[in-house]
Amino acid sequence: MPTDFSPQIAPGASERMAVIDLAAVRANVARIRQLVGERTLIAVVKADAYGHGAVEVSRAALTAGADMLGVVHVREALALRRAGIDAPLLAWLHTLNTDFSAALAADIELGASGRWDLEAIADAAASAGVTARVHLKVDTGLGRNGSTEEDWPALLARARALEEGGTIKVVGIFSHLAVADEPERAENREQMKRFAADVAAARQAGLTPSLIHLANTPATLTAADAVSPEDLLCSGVRVGLGLYGLSPLADETSADLGLEPVMTVQTFIANVKEVRAGQGVSYGLNYVCERPTTLALVPMGYADGVPRVATGGPVRVYPAGGEPVTARVVGRIAMDQMVLDLGEPGLSDPARGFLGARAVLFGNGENPPVEDWAEAAGTINYEIVTRISQRVERVYIGA
Numbered sequence: 001m002p003t004d005f006s007p008q009i010a011p012g013a014s015e016r017m018a019v020i021d022l023a024a025v026r027a028n029v030a031r032i033r034q035l036v037g038e039r040t041l042i043a044v045v046k047a048d049a050y051g052h053g054a055v056e057v058s059r060a061a062l063t064a065g066a067d068m069l070g071v072v073h074v075r076e077a078l079a080l081r082r083a084g085i086d087a088p089l090l091a092w093l094h095t096l097n098t099d100f101s102a103a104l105a106a107d108i109e110l111g112a113s114g115r116w117d118l119e120a121i122a123d124a125a126a127s128a129g130v131t132a133r134v135h136l137k138v139d140t141g142l143g144r145n146g147s148t149e150e151d152w153p154a155l156l157a158r159a160r161a162l163e164e165g166g167t168i169k170v171v172g173i174f175s176h177l178a179v180a181d182e183p184e185r186a187e188n189r190e191q192m193k194r195f196a197a198d199v200a201a202a203r204q205a206g207l208t209p210s211l212i213h214l215a216n217t218p219a220t221l222t223a224a225d226a227v228s229p230e231d232l233l234c235s236g237v238r239v240g241l242g243l244y245g246l247s248p249l250a251d252e253t254s255a256d257l258g259l260e261p262v263m264t265v266q267t268f269i270a271n272v273k274e275v276r277a278g279q280g281v282s283y284g285l286n287y288v289c290e291r292p293t294t295l296a297l298v299p300m301g302y303a304d305g306v307p308r309v310a311t312g313g314p315v316r317v318y319p320a321g322g323e324p325v326t327a328r329v330v331g332r333i334a335m336d337q338m339v340l341d342l343g344e345p346g347l348s349d350p351a352r353g354f355l356g357a358r359a360v361l362f363g364n365g366e367n368p369p370v371e372d373w374a375e376a377a378g379t380i381n382y383e384i385v386t387r388i389s390q391r392v393e394r395v396y397i398g399a
Contacts, residue, residue, distance in 0.1 A: 014393045016267045016300055020052050022060040023398030024260035024364070028245050029064035031258045032237075035220060040211055040236030042090065043243055044070040045080075050244050051305075051386045052263055053394050055083040060399075061243060062087050070238055074103045074110075081106040090135060090172075093145060100124035100132075109133040109171065113146045118159060122167040134159070135172030135211070136202065140194040141187060142178040152198055156205040163207070172211040173199050174238075180219040181248045183226065188219075192231045211235055217242040218249060221257055246370065246381045253369070261370065263385050264363025265392065269317065270337070271297035272348040272355045281339050282331030287311075294347035296327065296340040298359050303335045305388035306361070307377035314368040314376075315340055316360040320353030326368065329376075 032041060043066035049057035058069050058080060068088040071077050077091040078099075091103065092111025101124045103110060112118040112134050125132040136159060139146030147155045162168045175195050179185045195214050202209060213236040215223060220237045223229045241247075245261040247254045254261055275295055281287040289295075298315060302308040311329055317340070318324045327340040340359075347354050362370040362384070374381045 014395060016304060016392045017265075017395045018051070018388050018392050019264040019266065019363070019395050019397060020056065021260070021262050021264070021364070021398045022056060022396055024245050024262045025052075025057055025060040025243060026064035026398075027260050028243050028262070029061050029066055032220060032239050032242055033065050035223070036233060036237050039233055040067045040213070041065065042068045042070045042213060042236055042238045044238050044240035045243075046070065046072040046076060046240070047386050048076075050240065050382065051388045052244055053396070054080060055085065056394075056396050056399075057243065057262075058085050058087070068236075070240075074098050074100070074108065077108045078102060078106055081108070092135065092137060092174075094120075096120075101128060104128055104130055104132055109135060111135045111137050111174070112155075112159075113137045113139075114151065115155060115158060118155065118162070118168070122162045122165075125167040126165075131166055132168045133171045134168045135174055135213075136170055136207075136209075138173070138175050138195070138198045140175040140191040140198065142176050142191075144176070146175060149194065149198070152201065153205075156202055156207065160206045170202070170207045170209050172213065172236075173202050173207075173209045174211075174213045177214065177216060177219055180216055180222070181250070183218065183222040188232075189227060192228065196231055213238055216240065216248075221249070241382055244385060245364075246385070248382075253371075261362075261364045263370070263388070264367060265300075265361045265388060266363070267298060267300050267359050267361075269296045269354055269357045269359050270299040272342075274345055274348050280331075281341070282334060284332055287331040287341075289341065292345040294342040294345055294354070296342055296347075296354055296359075298329075298338050298340060298361075299336065300361070300392070301334045301336045301338055303389060304392050306333055306338065307373070307379070307384070307387070308333050310373055310377035312376045313361065313373045316367045317342075317354065318358040318360070320357060322353050324366070 043061040045054045048054045070090045072093045074091045090109045121132045137146040212234040215237040223232045226232045245259040277291045279289045313329045329338045330341045360367045362368045370381045373384050
């Protein structure tokens, strides 16, 4: 009688998938809404919604009560418009090649960090015969994008002149915090103080912005404990990581913060084999089995977005008819595959159910948290979810 090697999934099902729970997105938006009240909630869906799928996440977030969407590049914003999303939408990082005319035609609000982009936006608006809705960005301490404090008065004066000419309307003022994930640091208070002064200067210059936004996810989640929550939350917040149910804080988990992880990355064990003591594993043979054991092959690697350096990352394996086990990646992670040492011999027996078993790298519930993979790779949870490649099919549930 032939041995049955049938996997746990039907032919044609996704071999590698990132399961995106849109119900969790909605729950996270509801949780954030509890924290910010009636303030404007800008759902940040840049970088394809941190790898989760910008169109699907945007729809879920808006359904759950987000007021506006935020992206970095105009091209990202235009893709959302082409998908039929007509919600208020802000794009804030530009180059000399940014198509401001297309942005204005699609009713996209635009960030401006200095004279060059403000003038380019105004020129595009004048050519199109429209008024551009602009958010001025000031650098209060992060040292990246945004007007310097020294240039801020001149930028405000020029913005006011362009308003009088009808080419722009300053509807927002914003900045970005450098160490909000360490809320106890004094730099947060210093940035808040600078930002309040910068907003006051904008009003004194004759501008009337209605949306003032400074807080990102960590600031939003910790604002209640801040010395001045109102000055941190302002009239709106920009929330990215929190939408996806992940914690930006070193000492608090998603569950601690009332958030639900949205992405579960999984595949199916492609090979199981018995090896003797002394067997090396993967390129360089940096791992050698100390005793007879069973190795399981996970058909994902760095081409799928799994960091090559993340040896030791955990995988939860669900054998058919057996108890799930968590095993660690051993040896180097390759382009397309990685290896688990299951810790004991005899598990290649088809009756044990490991061949074809579901293998979860990270996800919700009893699955490993994405932070375990971030730790193995020496990085942050933001990077792990964002880098999962398009070779891994996105499968949406909870729509």
